[in-house]
């Protein structure tokens with residue numbers, strides 16, 4: 001596909017997304033209908049669509065319209081390129097620019113949804129603008145080295161065999177940032193043999209901060225695909241790891257992932273007894289990961305946020321019931337919004353005086369990768 005044809009494809013997909021179709025669905029539908037597109041074309045079109053969603057408001061302002069075409073024109077203007085060079089109407093390129101298209105300005109335009117902006121500002125304070133700016137960029141890819149199978153050097157060596165370059169984070173040597181050829185990862189030996197797992201830096205830092213010791217009983221109460229379960233699995237010998245999720249189907253990949261990682265995890269739809277550590281990685285707005293899933297940023301509504309807040313509080317209460325006296329409850333979200341983070345922890349502590357907060361941390365793209373929150377609470 002020519003660069004112009006890729007832009008035409010992105011316009012068509014963005015128009016579907018703006019009409020309400022989820023981004024992944026719109027991309028899949030285009031992919032299925034476009035057998036002529038090679039893997040390079042698909043990746044390029046996907047990047048165009050996601051870049052446009054990350055900066056939807058500012059690109060629409062530059063382009064002059066909140067349409068697929070306006071977003072693509074605005075994206076080129078924002079990048080300092082002349083849209084007329086690609087909007088030629090030749091071959092499969094989009095029609096030439098009409099009078100006034102691409103002449104807009106975007107100063108003062110925010111790419112945070114207007115209704116979220118006050119919450120965003122109140123939650124992030126002085127960091128608000130910088131975090132919003134960071135969210136306009138593509139997210140880097142991070143790997144977690146599985147200590148059961150490899151040292152960071154072994155993992156980097158195996159990645160290098162497949163031409164994938166990665167470097168460790170100075171704070172956590174088992175966290176590797178991929179610097180070259182990330183698209184080869186899923187086919188590479190390091191991933192296939194369980195030496196590394198895909199996991200962003202901030203949840204890795206959060207899991208590394210959990211009190212995990214030999215022989216402990218750990219319950220991952222909202223285990224989903226098991227990212228947190230597997231992150232604690234290699235931290236100590238003799239752990240009993242129990243994974244629970246209200247929707248057991250969400251855990252379907254976990255047994256395979258655990259086997260690849262060389263660790264034992266028991267799936268339990270109704271866990272009984274008490275645990276030394278209970279992880280509650282609750283459903284959330286995902287506002288900390290909006291540069292990875294920019295579609296979610298525009299789909300979140302006040303009503304859906306309120307539903308999430310109620311669910312988070314309920315899960316926190318239920319998960320707490322599984323913590324033994326002297327044990328810990330780790331409340332986690334991948335959000336940067338205070339109502340989902342400190343406000344939940346504070347309300348819980350208020351109602352449950354047998355718990356006290358031992359530590360809390362909010363990571364943002366300014367010091368880690370995705371935004372992520374951890375409140376660690378101990379049961380007296």
Ligand SMILES: C[S@@+](CC[C@H](N)C(=O)[O-])C[C@H]1O[C@@H](n2cnc3c(N)ncnc32)[C@H](O)[C@@H]1O
Pocket residue numbers: 221222223224225226227228229244245246247250281282283284311315
């Ligand atoms: C943020 S995701 C978990 C991600 C997972 N911990 C990981 O690292 O891959 C939240 C999970 O909570 C689950 N969930 C929703 N309501 C729940 C409830 N009432 N009790 C337990 N889990 C719940 C969802 O099904 C979802 O899998």
